Amino acid sequence: MDVTKDNFEKALKEFEAAVTQSDFVAMDMEMTGLYETKELQPNRLDTLDERYAKLKRSVELYGVIQVGVCLFTWVEGCRQEGEEVAATDGGAGDTGGYWEARPFNFNVFPSSSIGGIAMDTHFGFKSSAFEFLARNAFDFNKWVYQGVPYLRTEDAERIRKERMAMLTSRQRKIDADDRHRDFVRDFELALDTFIDSGEQALRYETENSYQRKLIHNIVSSHDTLGTRGRGDCIEIFKGSRSTMAKHTAHKIKTLNQNIKNARGFCAVIDLLSAARKPVVGHNMLLDVLHAFSKFHRPLPVGREEFERALSQFLPVLIDTKFIIESMPGVKDRYGTSSLDEIAPMLEREDSSDLAPIRLHSLFTRNASRTMHEAGYDAYMTGASFIRLLKLDGGVGRAAEQSNELVLYSYINKLHLSIGEAKFWHIAT
Amino acid sequence: MDVTKDNFEKALKEFEAAVTQSDFVAMDMEMTGLYETKELQPNRLDTLDERYAKLKRSVELYGVIQVGVCLFTWVEGCRQEGEEVAATDGGAGDTGGYWEARPFNFNVFPSSSIGGIAMDTHFGFKSSAFEFLARNAFDFNKWVYQGVPYLRTEDAERIRKERMAMLTSRQRKIDADDRHRDFVRDFELALDTFIDSGEQALRYETENSYQRKLIHNIVSSHDTLGTRGRGDCIEIFKGSRSTMAKHTAHKIKTLNQNIKNARGFCAVIDLLSAARKPVVGHNMLLDVLHAFSKFHRPLPVGREEFERALSQFLPVLIDTKFIIESMPGVKDRYGTSSLDEIAPMLEREDSSDLAPIRLHSLFTRNASRTMHEAGYDAYMTGASFIRLLKLDGGVGRAAEQSNELVLYSYINKLHLSIGEAKFWHIAT
Numbered sequence: 140m141d142v143t144k145d146n147f148e149k150a151l152k153e154f155e156a157a158v159t160q161s162d163f164v165a166m167d168m169e170m171t172g173l174y175e176t177k178e179l180q181p182n183r184l185d186t187l188d189e190r191y192a193k194l195k196r197s198v199e200l201y202g203v204i205q206v207g208v209c210l211f212t213w214v215e216g217c218r219q220e221g222e223e224v225a226a227t228d229g230g231a232g233d234t235g236g237y238w239e240a241r242p243f244n245f246n247v248f249p250s251s252s253i254g255g256i257a258m259d260t261h262f263g264f265k266s267s268a269f270e271f272l273a274r275n276a277f278d279f280n281k282w283v284y285q286g287v288p289y290l291r292t293e294d295a296e297r298i299r300k301e302r303m304a305m306l307t308s309r310q311r312k313i314d315a316d317d318r319h320r321d322f323v324r325d326f327e328l329a330l331d332t333f334i335d336s337g338e339q340a341l342r343y344e345t346e347n348s349y350q351r352k353l354i355h356n357i358v359s360s361h362d363t364l365g366t367r368g369r370g371d372c373i374e375i376f377k378g379s380r381s382t383m384a385k386h387t388a389h390k391i392k393t394l395n396q397n398i399k400n401a402r403g404f405c406a407v408i409d410l411l412s413a414a415r416k417p418v419v420g421h422n423m424l425l426d427v428l429h430a431f432s433k434f435h436r437p438l439p440v441g442r443e444e445f446e447r448a449l450s451q452f453l454p455v456l457i458d459t460k461f462i463i464e465s466m467p468g469v470k471d472r473y474g475t476s477s478l479d480e481i482a483p484m485l486e487r488e489d490s491s492d493l494a495p496i497r498l499h500s501l502f503t504r505n506a507s508r509t510m511h512e513a514g515y516d517a518y519m520t521g522a523s524f525i526r527l528l529k530l531d532g533g534v535g536r537a538a539e540q541s542n543e544l545v546l547y548s549y550i551n552k553l554h555l556s557i558g559e560a561k562f563w564h565i566a567t
Numbered sequence: 568m569d570v571t572k573d574n575f576e577k578a579l580k581e582f583e584a585a586v587t588q589s590d591f592v593a594m595d596m597e598m599t600g601l602y603e604t605k606e607l608q609p610n611r612l613d614t615l616d617e618r619y620a621k622l623k624r625s626v627e628l629y630g631v632i633q634v635g636v637c638l639f640t641w642v643e644g645c646r647q648e649g650e651e652v653a654a655t656d657g658g659a660g661d662t663g664g665y666w667e668a669r670p671f672n673f674n675v676f677p678s679s680s681i682g683g684i685a686m687d688t689h690f691g692f693k694s695s696a697f698e699f700l701a702r703n704a705f706d707f708n709k710w711v712y713q714g715v716p717y718l719r720t721e722d723a724e725r726i727r728k729e730r731m732a733m734l735t736s737r738q739r740k741i742d743a744d745d746r747h748r749d750f751v752r753d754f755e756l757a758l759d760t761f762i763d764s765g766e767q768a769l770r771y772e773t774e775n776s777y778q779r780k781l782i783h784n785i786v787s788s789h790d791t792l793g794t795r796g797r798g799d800c801i802e803i804f805k806g807s808r809s810t811m812a813k814h815t816a817h818k819i820k821t822l823n824q825n826i827k828n829a830r831g832f833c834a835v836i837d838l839l840s841a842a843r844k845p846v847v848g849h850n851m852l853l854d855v856l857h858a859f860s861k862f863h864r865p866l867p868v869g870r871e872e873f874e875r876a877l878s879q880f881l882p883v884l885i886d887t888k889f890i891i892e893s894m895p896g897v898k899d900r901y902g903t904s905s906l907d908e909i910a911p912m913l914e915r916e917d918s919s920d921l922a923p924i925r926l927h928s929l930f931t932r933n934a935s936r937t938m939h940e941a942g943y944d945a946y947m948t949g950a951s952f953i954r955l956l957k958l959d960g961g962v963g964r965a966a967e968q969s970n971e972l973v974l975y976s977y978i979n980k981l982h983l984s985i986g987e988a989k990f991w992h993i994a995t
């Protein structure tokens with residue numbers, strides 16, 4: 140399901156309903172760049188703290204433009220005949236259930252204003268990263284024009300508090316700067332004339348948002364006056380105290396709605412975190428740090444604090460690249476641990492009737508088969524995870540006990556190349 | 568004329584032929600952002616050196632994605648009846664000649680590799696800048712997929728020298744790092760075996776560009792062996808000294824062609840600089856610094872050195888925003904000095920038969936009328952310049968002497984807001 144701001148609400152509802160039922164979630168992201176210079180690239184001689192610092196720098200410099208999240212749910216019992224099967228197995232005759240996949244491809248773009256509140260975001264990008272995306276048919280117009288916005292909880296709360304204080308305060312808080320003293324004096328004269336007049340409303344022209352802020356604040360100290368934005372003008376109007384209370388309540392409602400809309404994709408990540416499901420990725424360190432930093436909260440300075448916070452955010456992480464690198468014989472057999480290369484090979488070889496993988500019927504229409512579209516990559520990562528575990532003893536729920544033994548050896552070990560170390564074991 | 572890499576060669580020829588005949592050139596750019604934080608924004612209290620430092624920082628942080636260049640040429644004599652006239656004047660009966668405009672809209676995107684040489688570019692972008700472009704129907708896919716590359720003269724020369732040294736040297740220059748000692752030993756063994764064998768060619772697999780560089784360098788010390796890139800392999804082949812000399816000459820030719828192609832849009836700016844024409848912009852300081860930094864050479868650290876270099880690069884600059892702000896009564900009459908607002912008003916009021924403005928016939932097809940498309944903004948800037956000078960005494964060549972007096976008061980004074988200063992007078 141390709142998700143833009145046009146169908147985000149529907150997708151969010153679908154995601155919310157499905158995530159709690161899912162058994163695990165696969166994730167993948169497309170970014171605007173990786174490392175600014177050669178010196179900032181990961182290096183086998185890094186300590187774990189140095190590596191964290193390099194990854195943090197990458198994540199804070201570059202943007203996320205597409206997030207693939209694929210929910211995998213084990214469905215017990217017979218598969219109906221004639222239904223589409225994503226794996227290449229025959230599909231007839233098995234009774235052991237199947238894996239149902241729901242791949243979401245979220246296009247995300249940070250909005251620069253939330254109900255009139257400026258929230259400009261600065262990102263870096265590398266020409267090579269954009270060229271890589273172009274080679275994979277990425278639609279840059281869809282990203283900018285239709286991307287789902289996002290706003291982290293703590294930023295949303297900060298904005299809400301600031302605006303609530305302005306909406307409910309009856310005190311003048313802002314001292315106009317020197318350049319605006321004349322503006323304030325002129326406005327106060329006009330306001331006094333308006334109050335003494337029989338007029339019910341006054342339109343006052345402003346040149347910028349700072350002037351509008353000044354006016355809102357001056358008027359807020361009068362409990363029988365209200366303000367309404369009117370483009371470059373502000374309208375000041377008279378009313379009883381109860382009218383003004385209703386007017387303020389309406390503004391608060393609008394504010395809350397604006398902030399809810401602005402949170403956008405962060406609501407998906409909140410649901411994912413709350414669901415406590417295993418999250419599977421391929422070479423997922425950067426994806427995990429981006430998910431934390433862009434959609435949850437700022438990255439801590441220190442690595443140990445990050446690990447503690449991560450275990451609260453996404454408690455179970457599984458990296459298919461680590462599995463491939465550490466499962467006996469697998470890398471030798473396929474000659475690669477790159478997802479592009481190994482995922483199609485695993486798909487072709489997956490002829491067993493045990494635990495086939497199929498797309499949920501809502502997700503078959505327009506299903507992408509483009510590698511490096513984040514939704515498809517997330518699907519292929521989750522599917523490869525299932526197929527890798529089949530190599531290592533099967534992953535149907537029937538064999539749950541042995542699966543758990545298999546799985547435990549892969550939990551929270553993220554692929555890494557530092558000296559001889561093959562993974563970063565996240566402390567929990 | 569909308570220019571992408573698909574029609575760049577044709578556009579460059581057209582530009583080259585027309586620029587020397589033109590009387591002045593108008594310029595405008597679209598960028599990926601302006602200022603990273605509020606503190607880095609221009610401020611009325613800046614000194615000129617501080618302002619230069621802020622502008623330099625902006626230019627070095629953000630990218631240019633579209634450059635509009637519009638050539639204006641005075642054509643003597645009668646206009647033919649029935650031809651299209653861009654200005655709203657009647658167009659009948661005048662005999663005093665007209666201004667012919669050739670607007671080019673160059674979409675530019677920095678290539679990350681030049682004939683196999685990595686040249687990755689890092690830029691910042693602001694979400695607000697991309698949203699601004701989206702509101703003006705900017706095509707981000709055209710930018711990334713079809714943008715004309717660019718490479719400054721000094722970068723091109725550095726790359727050429729490095730590659731020429733590698734192509735013509737017969738000395739081993741590169742000491743393999745520790746990780747590649749085994750690779751070099753294995754390759755040398757294979758090479759010795761190949762030399763002693765009757766084989767004419769050897770294909771050798773490599774994992775990365777560093778390994779390929781090592782092989783090219785090792786083989787270069789043999790004057791009867793040559794190398795050819797073959798994807799991830801390298802082919803080493805035998806031949807006489809004269810065959811190898813021809814092979815090297817061919818490689819040099821290819822290198823020069825690759826570098827010429829990579830220079831791309833910089834060739835347009837070279838022609839513009841060499842033509843010594845007045846360059847007109849609107850609030851043009853950032854455009855001038857971007858033109859210098861992206862397409863000419865890196866910005867000097869100090870403002871005075873920049874001014875000296877600028878007077879060599881583009882000796883005559885004219886800022887229509889400065890003209891509007893300083894021409895008696897003009898800003899009061901129109902109530903604005905913003906190009907979006909004033910350019911259409913000047914166009915509507917330009918009913919005089921004196922010096923009408925028309926598009927050259929090659930440039931009428933698909934001519935954009937979209938404000939904030941750089942080519943159209945450049946056209947509107949140049950047209951506004953002509954119309955402003957008409958207000959100030961006419962700008963037909965017939966009245967050249969008085970025009971020069973009018974013009975001189977505007978040359979190299981760029982609009983600026985610092986305290987009471989209205990412009991930055993570039994020293995020449």
